[in-house]
Amino acid sequence: MAMSDxxxxxxxxxxxxxxxxxxxxxxxxxxxxxxxxxxxELLWILSQIPQKRFKILDAGCGPGRYSLELTKRKNEVxxxxxxxxxxxxxxxxxxxxxxxxxxxQYLPFTDERFxxxxxxxxxxxxxxxxMRFLAVKEAFRVSKEYVxxxxxxxxxxxxxxxxxxxxxxxxxxxxxxxxxxxxxxxCNGRIVGSKGIGFPIKxxxxxxxxxxxxxxxxxx
Numbered sequence: 001m002a003m004s005d006x007x008x009x010x011x012x013x014x015x016x017x018x019x020x021x022x023x024x025x026x027x028x029x030x031x032x033x034x035x036x037x038x039x040x041e042l043l044w045i046l047s048q049i050p051q052k053r054f055k056i057l058d059a060g061c062g063p064g065r066y067s068l069e070l071t072k073r074k075n076e077v078x079x080x081x082x083x084x085x086x087x088x089x090x091x092x093x094x095x096x097x098x099x100x101x102x103x104x105q106y107l108p109f110t111d112e113r114f115x116x117x118x119x120x121x122x123x124x125x126x127x128x129x130x131m132r133f134l135a136v137k138e139a140f141r142v143s144k145e146y147v148x149x150x151x152x153x154x155x156x157x158x159x160x161x162x163x164x165x166x167x168x169x170x171x172x173x174x175x176x177x178x179x180x181x182x183x184x185x186x187c188n189g190r191i192v193g194s195k196g197i198g199f200p201i202k203x204x205x206x207x208x209x210x211x212x213x214x215x216x217x218x219x220x
Contacts, residue, residue, distance in 0.1 A: 037198045041120060041209045042066060044195045045148050046073075048211050054115040059104045059139060060122025064090035064097065070118075071097040078114070080104070105134040109142045117143040120209065123180075124152040124163070124173050132175065133183045140187040143214060147189065151177050151208040156199070159206040177208050184212045 042065065054075045058067040061079035063086050071077045071094055078098045079090050087099040102108050104122060117139040123132045139147045154160045154174035163172040184191060189212040196205030 033198075037207050038065075038121060040197050041150060041207060042069065044197070044209055045118065045120065045211075046070075048148075048193060049073075049075075049116065055113070056116045056118065057107075057109070057114040057139075057142060059107065059117055059119045059135075060125075061090070061099070062086050062121070064093060066118055066120065067097050067099075068093055080107070105131060105138060107138045107142050111141055112144040113142045115144050116146045116148070118148045120148060120150045123149065123175070127173060129175070129179055132179070133186070136180065136183040137187050140184075140189055140212075140214060145214060146192075147184075147212045147214075149180060149184075149210050149212070151175065151180050151210070153177060153204065153206055153208055155204050156206040177203065180210065184210070189214060 045066070046069065049070075051073065056070050056075050056077045058064075058070065058077060058079045061067045061081045062083075064079055067077050067079035067090055077096075078100060079087065080100050080102045081087055082101060082103055084101055087101060090097055090099050100108070104119060105126075119135060119139050123135060126132050126135060136147070136149060139149065152159060152163070152172075152174050154176055156174075160174045163174045181191065191210055192213045193211040194202065195209050196202030197207035197209060199205040202208060
């Protein structure tokens with residue numbers, strides 16, 4: 001499905017296209033706090049996925065940090081992003097991972113096409129709660145079993161202040177754990193695991209990563 005210009009700020013879209021062309025790094029920059037936290041998110045998610053072959057969608061895949069690692073583990077992976085230069089980086093790294101240009105709010109797949117959907121490090125680039133809800137709803141629609149999403153926590157004062165003070169073309173929006181929990185509940189999902197990243201008290205950790213199931217088991 002074609003992307004709708006009304007859903008993405010054109011300045012931000014152009015910036016991501018340019019950033020991908022310039023070579024958005026595939027590896028996490030572990031010299032920065034953000035890079036360290038994102039690497040911890042990845043490691044926690046990998047620990048939650050059994051060593052068997054799954055069909056996995058990496059929605060908002062960027063240059064393929066998750067897609068490439070999951071492909072190495074012999075999963076059948078599709079990486080989706082709206083920026084073609086990002087997808088090109090994945091193609092240059094491997095032929096084993098399928099890539100597709102698309103909008104996470106309107107996923108071009110049939111219902112329950114994947115066993116697992118990963119939508120991490122992307123929701124903060126959506127402007128409004130409604131846009132984030134649409135993305136989460138789509139993730140649940142195309143997943144059979146599990147959805148992984150994360151929270152860029154507005155209750156963490158350092159992260160919230162940092163996002164407000166950044167002056168560039170990229171949208172960065174901090175949002176709440178409760179917002180995403182409610183979105184999951186509206187999708188008839190259940191939280192079966194979560195991890196605060198970057199601070200021992202999960203409620204005010206800068207990042208919170210969530211594993212949710214379509215089954216009736218788990219925490220609401």
